[in-house]
Amino acid sequence: MPPYMGGGEMIETVRFSGTTYAPLPMKFEAGTQNFNAVPTLVPALDFAESARENPEVQAEQKAILDYVYAQLTQDSRIVLYGTYREAKIPLFSFAVKGVHHEDLALILDKMGVAVRSGQMCAEPLMDHLGVTGLLRASFAPYNTLDEAKYFITSLQRAIEMLQ
């Protein structure tokens, strides 16, 4: 079976007369392996678990969820997608009327706010919603309500710049 990808450590010899590959499994493992994921997986899971069970983190997440939801839905320039339920996590997909999502993402980036922008790897869904792309703000357990407020202020400022 020929390897689908070339890279470091998957080669044995390379000559103009022919190339031979390293023995299995290296032949199919081109480049640097994701070795840093091995020792960090367990601490990452520990962190996620402790964050989920930490009442302070939970309270902050709920505060962020309520605040950002209220802000995004009361602004008539913003269209929020998805449903709001008690179990929702603080993750918001939205569009701004008359403003391209890429422009907003770029300006927000310059303001220090990272958002996802584009088709979200879901082109058929974008077609269904009738949009060329969306923005998504995702809050992690380490984000604070102050940061959420900064996000909203920055978003409003960016919209004003672009409209």
Next chain:
Amino acid sequence: MTLEEKKQEIIEEFSLYDEWLDKYEYLIELGKSLEPFPEEKKTEDRLIKGCQSRVWLDAEEREGKLFFSADSDAIITKGIISLLISVYSGRTREEIAADDFGFVAEIGLKENLSPTRANGLVSMIDTIKNLAENGR
């Protein structure tokens, strides 16, 4: 204004702003001030490939000089293409083909775009060069 003078003017204008946010504001203004692009010209063959947002570029030759017009659905992209057009419109094919487009690096534009947008900028430059070298 010669090509060199125009490039120098833009480099100077960009250096007036310390913050990149202000430079973007300038690009947004450039985008808003771009002359309207006729809807019927928004065709597949005028679309620049490799841009995340849609960008149309058209060139017309008059008296030995190329005149560009363009549009985009994203305003910053429109500002960027507007900037390029302001430099290269009204030049001869030879002038454009011989240019190294180095002023773009000098204003630091590429480094301040997202990687996909930076690729789009390269596509815009390639398309302008291509139109100058090979026609449509």
